[in-house]
Each structure stands twice: as C-alpha cells, then as structure tokens.
Amino acid sequence: MPDWTPWKTLPLKTPFTPDTLAETLDGGQAFRWNFQEEENCWQGIWGQNVARLRLSEDGELKYSLPKQSKGTKQELKTYLRTDFDWDAAIDQLPWRSDPHLATSLKAYPGLRILKQPFAEAVLCFLCSATKQIPQIKVMCERMAESLGNQIHPGIHALPTWEQLAAASEADLRALGLGFRAKNIKKTADLLANNPKLLNQIEAAPYQEAKERLVQLPGVGEKIADCALLFGAAKLEAFPVDTWIIKVLEKRYNLTGWNPPQLSQFGRVHYGDYAGFAQQFIFSYERSNP
Structure with missing residues (x-):
C-alpha cells in the first residue's frame, strides 16, 4: 500500500454529513470506494487517481493522497465537483410544490453527483x-x-x-x-x-x-x-431502476407507467437537474422503504 500525505482540508461550499459522504461515495454512483475501518476513512480509485477522504469532528472534509501519486488536489476537486453550486441547483428543483422531494432533500444535505471518467x-x-x-x-x-x-x-x-x-x-x-x-x-x-x-x-x-x-x-x-x-455530468439524465419505479408508484401514483415514460416524467417534473433530484429520492427510498 502507498505512503499517504498528511491530511489536508478540502473546502466545500456545501458540506457533507457522514451519511451523505457515504451515500455519495458508496450509494451506487461509483463502485471503487471502500471504508477503511482502521483509518476511519474512505479510500477510492478513479482513473489513475487514488485518494482518502474523511470528515473531521467539526465537519470539514479532509483528504490525503499517496506521496508518490501523480494525482493532484485539482483532480479530486474535479471528481467531487467542488466548484459547482449545488445549493443553487437544489433551489431550482420543484421542492416547494413537491413535499416528498422536500423531505428527501432534507434527509441528505450535501449529497452531490460525482464526475467520474x-x-x-x-x-x-x-x-x-x-x-x-x-x-x-x-x-x-x-x-x-x-x-x-x-x-x-x-x-x-x-x-x-x-x-x-x-x-x-x-x-x-x-x-x-x-x-x-x-x-x-x-x-x-x-x-x-x-x-x-x-x-x-x-x-x-x-x-x-x-x-x-x-x-x-x-x-x-x-x-x-x-x-x-x-x-458525463449530464444532470438532466434520469435513470429509472427498481427503486425509482417504486418511488414513483408509491409517492407519485404513477402505477402502470413503463420505464421510458417514468424517465420522461422525471425530466419534465424535476427539470434540468432531474438526475440530481433522482439521487435524493433514490437515497431516501433505500433508507425509508
């Protein structure tokens, strides 16, 4: 295993909670993050990059890279999309008229979409x-x-x-x-x-x-x-899997709709950030079936 650099802070406009960090890294977006019990951190791989992430006691996101790594802080920032205004994206979602979406948003503050290769x-x-x-x-x-x-x-x-x-x-x-x-x-x-x-x-x-x-x-x-x-960072994409079918049937009364119809509903109802909304309702449904 590599030697790791000292932990440094990665500033985030929209901070993670322990649950939303875990959900972002290990909730079905990416498949190469694992929690390291002995280090109390997440270790992940994307492209030619390796990093470790953890939250400090005061909620700051800390990162560490292998000492011999060609990867950089900027590549990690790109992967986590730290420059994207996630709060502004949430504000454009229809949570004011959609109580279930509002509940899902409150349950996972700081959830974001990764930019993977x-x-x-x-x-x-x-x-x-x-x-x-x-x-x-x-x-x-x-x-x-x-x-x-x-x-x-x-x-x-x-x-x-x-x-x-x-x-x-x-x-x-x-x-x-x-x-x-x-x-x-x-x-x-x-x-x-x-x-x-x-x-x-x-x-x-x-x-x-x-x-x-x-x-x-x-x-x-x-x-x-x-x-x-x-x-590809196309946030209007609205994947429909068995969890989303369940959500849209149970919470939105869309029983009998096929996946292409449900995907179209998602893009119309949630708008330009439909895929971002999808992550919240997906995550909420898995923890509140």
Whole structure:
C-alpha cells in the first residue's frame, strides 16, 4: 500500500454529513470506494487517481493522497465537483410544490453527483445489470486486479477498453461477469476500433448522447442514463431502476407507467437537474422503504 500525505482540508461550499459522504461515495454512483475501518476513512480509485477522504469532528472534509501519486488536489476537486453550486441547483428543483422531494432533500444535505471518467462509468454500469452494489464492486475489483494497470502497490486502475478488447470473452467470464462478459467484450472491440467514440458521445447534448450510447452492446436506457449522469455530468439524465419505479408508484401514483415514460416524467417534473433530484429520492427510498 502507498505512503499517504498528511491530511489536508478540502473546502466545500456545501458540506457533507457522514451519511451523505457515504451515500455519495458508496450509494451506487461509483463502485471503487471502500471504508477503511482502521483509518476511519474512505479510500477510492478513479482513473489513475487514488485518494482518502474523511470528515473531521467539526465537519470539514479532509483528504490525503499517496506521496508518490501523480494525482493532484485539482483532480479530486474535479471528481467531487467542488466548484459547482449545488445549493443553487437544489433551489431550482420543484421542492416547494413537491413535499416528498422536500423531505428527501432534507434527509441528505450535501449529497452531490460525482464526475467520474466517462469510459469507466460506461464499464461499471454495464456490470450493473441485475446486480446490487456489493456485487458490482466485486466485479470491478476483479477486472482491475486482473486486467488494469497497477497504480500503486496493491492498487489497480480499471482496465481501459483497449485492455478489455485484448481479453477474450472467456477471460471476462472467468472474472465472474456472467452474461455481461459478452456485451462488455463486444463493446470493448467496438470502442478499441473507434477510440474517439466515447469522447464524442460525452461532448454531445444529452438526447443525442443517449441515442448514440444505447447503440453499444448491452447498453439500455437505464445504463445509458447512469453513465451520462455520473460520468458525463449530464444532470438532466434520469435513470429509472427498481427503486425509482417504486418511488414513483408509491409517492407519485404513477402505477402502470413503463420505464421510458417514468424517465420522461422525471425530466419534465424535476427539470434540468432531474438526475440530481433522482439521487435524493433514490437515497431516501433505500433508507425509508
């Protein structure tokens, strides 16, 4: 394991609580953060970066980086989107006329959307089909250890799409990816032959980006919306999974609506920051079923 720099403060306009820090890092946006009991901190990996985060007793966010790391404070700030005005985004959500949203917002003060590497977000959410968060984390870790570059002793990056293309479907199945291995292999082959495609998709407006993303093998509407929300910073994306279906049926009386209709409802009802609202109602429903 790496040697770590002394803990420093990362100023946040909108501070975390312990619950919202945990929910942001380990609530289904990203899958490479783990709580280190002995250090009382979160350790996470994204791209070629590694960091540790914890809250001080007075609520300040502290961070530590590996001493030999090429990663910087700025990369961490970008990942956490510290320059984005989350309070202003909340103010534009319809909480004044939506009591359930208002309740969800109050339950998770400081919750935010991470800006992950888009290529990684696509890969991780391709692993998410019919799986829960702990299982997705295991699949991501196995891919990193077997196929990804070592960043620090004992710490590996997720494989690039080129590295995945060099593996066989059997190799991927051996990592426990199951039926997802076929789609990941097909997508890897496609992206290895068109290395600019994901950059083009990320740069496109939301609707065009989604239309192009769902053309990749195994990428349905939910996976596309998750990748666009958490990896491409398209906050209007509104992923619909079983939790969101439950919320919209129980709290909004939208029984019988199919996922595309529910996704459209979310974008219309919550507006430009629909995906941000989605995180609050998703998090609240999981803790208050």
